[in-house]
Amino acid sequence: MKSYLAVDIGASSGRLMLGNVVEGKLRVREVHRFKNSFSLRDGHERWDIDGLIGEIFTGLEKLRQEGLTECTLGIDTWAVDYVLVGPNNEKLADPISYRDRRTAGKITELTAKIPKQDIYERTGIQFLELNTLYQLYAEEPERIRQAEQILLIPDYIGYVLTGRRVAEATNASTMQMLNLREQNFDRELLNFLKIDRNQFAELTDAGTYLGELQSKWHERYDIPACHVITVATHDTASAVVGTPALGKNWAFLSSGTWSLIGMELPEPVCGPIAFAENYTNEWGAYGTYRFLKNIMGLWMVQEIARNTDYKYSFAEMADQASQYPPFRQLIDVNDPRFNHPGHMITEIQDYCRETGQEIPGSIGELAQCVYGSLALRYAKELEQMKRMTGREIDSLYIVGGGSHVAMLNQWTANLAGITVYAGPSEATAIGNLCVQMIADHELGNVREARELIRNSCAIEEYPPQQGDTSLILKTYNEIISNK
Known part of the structure; x- marks a missing residue:
């Protein structure tokens, strides 16, 4: 063996x-x-x-x-x-x-x-x-x-x-x-x-x-x-190899310190809209391109935890977030002010104050604000990608540590109106292993690798739940446009 x-x-x-x-x-x-x-x-x-x-x-x-x-x-x-x-x-x-x-x-x-x-x-x-x-x-x-x-x-x-x-x-x-x-x-x-x-x-x-x-x-x-x-x-390139995707109309989200949301394509997309929206065409394994958007990811939650001397685990923070109604406070997670602030909690609170929103105070409210804003950003970028590539997207595969946050996965499915598949959390390491196996001829290609992953790893499915999300999306767009 x-x-x-x-x-x-x-x-x-x-x-x-x-x-x-x-x-x-x-x-x-x-x-x-x-x-x-x-x-x-x-x-x-x-x-x-x-x-x-x-x-x-x-x-x-x-x-x-x-x-x-x-x-x-x-x-x-x-x-x-x-x-x-x-x-x-x-x-x-x-x-x-x-x-x-x-x-x-x-x-x-x-x-x-x-x-x-x-x-x-x-x-x-x-x-x-x-x-x-x-x-x-x-x-x-x-x-x-x-x-x-x-x-x-x-x-x-x-x-x-x-x-x-x-x-x-x-x-x-x-x-x-x-x-x-x-x-x-x-x-x-x-x-x-x-x-x-x-x-x-x-x-x-x-x-x-x-x-x-x-x-x-x-x-x-x-x-x-x-x-x-x-x-x-590149860890994202390995994570995409380790994404257990089926068919052609899928997108990926590598969810960790950063959220990298995109599509695996045979050709780059470098048109004026992609330029204006600051999308990237990173080279992928085996002649592909990762057409994606960098989004500030769980770094914000990690910093909230650090600001509170790690009093709560990430699972406890997600549990407390679930006790509050979603989308009460919304922020632009890609605002540069959140890249390396002196104090993340204060920065989020200042943003909400400046945009006339209720100021989050508890750990649950702060985590809910980040998770809700991330889900909205994911839905927004999926729509952008469909317009720029001319391709349909009927499923989103979330891999990495963020695949464990069930609440965020479900909100993303609801807002984007597509089925979300979550897991494996160790997709980066698995993709790394699969490239080695292909090089060693134990696997024939990426398709075989993804079949192996699907047959070996637990993957959670989140179908979109019915409900009108247009008002939430409209409010979010207004907030990030006016900031």
């Missing part, structure tokens, strides 16, 4: 998940889990990248102690952040988080020199200040000159493990620096940033063999032999 290991690291936690196919069913178990966060060091919010790599070896040692001698391994993480590697093959500094404030105002500065529409036509990627394009624009010029290589987080981890450098395409596309027509880094953007093409590694597709663990790691740790595969290294 072959063993596959997903190293799946998000912005708040990471995990190592071991997968096997047993009697036609995918069996997945957590081997090791650890926390992840950034902290203020040297004037910037930085990730502890060495600490994350150390956690990977801790998980591998656990597996070896269990008797595992060999496995295939794939790595996925969040997008856009990078490590600068110097001439001595060591990082120049710990990577800076996308939530660092150094990119504030950089879109305005950069697009005063290169028009927004030109960048969008070249890249098809939405404008977010966290994009790698603006991070590199804000980077210290001397650091750029010193860097022999610029590697995104999962590519850097893969490099440390194997000694081989690549730029995996599903993640590289999020940088807003790849040219859709040339299928490579855009030359004008590189020239503008004074970056040489050779400072980026070769673009590599998901499912490509990367290499074996370097011998020095076996000398330092008692770990299994690992055959590293470059999976869909």
Whole structure:
């Protein structure tokens, strides 16, 4: 029986998940889990990248102690952040988080020199200040000159493990620096940033063999032999692979710290409406595109929990939210003020006060405000996608941690008027595992992978309930338009 290991690291936690196919069913178990966060060091919010790599070896040692001698391994993480590697093959500094404030105002500065529409036509990627394009624009010029290589987080981890450098395409596309027509880094953007093409590694597709663990790691740790595969290294790309969708008329929602709602398409959609609505065309696995919208997700609920010293679990917060009538207070979850506020609860309350709404006070009211506003935003974006793509959407697959919030799932089904399917919550790790299995010829393609997932995982169904939601949608649109 072959063993596959997903190293799946998000912005708040990471995990190592071991997968096997047993009697036609995918069996997945957590081997090791650890926390992840950034902290203020040297004037910037930085990730502890060495600490994350150390956690990977801790998980591998656990597996070896269990008797595992060999496995295939794939790595996925969040997008856009990078490590600068110097001439001595060591990082120049710990990577800076996308939530660092150094990119504030950089879109305005950069697009005063290169028009927004030109960048969008070249890249098809939405404008977010966290994009790698603006991070590199804000980077210290001397650091750029010193860097022999610029590697995104999962590519850097893969490099440390194997000694081989690549730029995996599903993640590289999020940088807003790849040219859709040339299928490579855009030359004008590189020239503008004074970056040489050779400072980026070769673009590599998901499912490509990367290499074996370097011998020095076996000398330092008692770990299994690992055959590293470059999976869909962007966590959303892996989550889409791990979405157990049927048919053609479906959309996905990867619901976690961020809510990524979109469609898997064979071609990008870069028209004027997509540009105006700031939609993105990230490259997907196996020649697809993730046409999607970034929405501020459960980050807001996580911050409410933090503001109350984690007095309530997320399940308790959802339970308390259910005790209040829905849609009493509505906010634009994508307002930049919620990206990294000093105090999320105060920010939500100020928004409601400024828009003439009742001010939420209790945990239940605050959580209800966020969940209701998220559901409304999801319904709004599904309608937008139908208009832009000319395709019908009759089902929405919600994967990730947010798939457990039944109330949010049902409200989304009601407002969008479509059936919602929720689960699996570990779709990212599962998608990571499935790419490894396809590369290893245990699965033939993504269709087979999704059939395996449907036959192996519990998936909840939420049919839309009858009721007139037009007034709620109208009120929501008025609030976000007038803000």
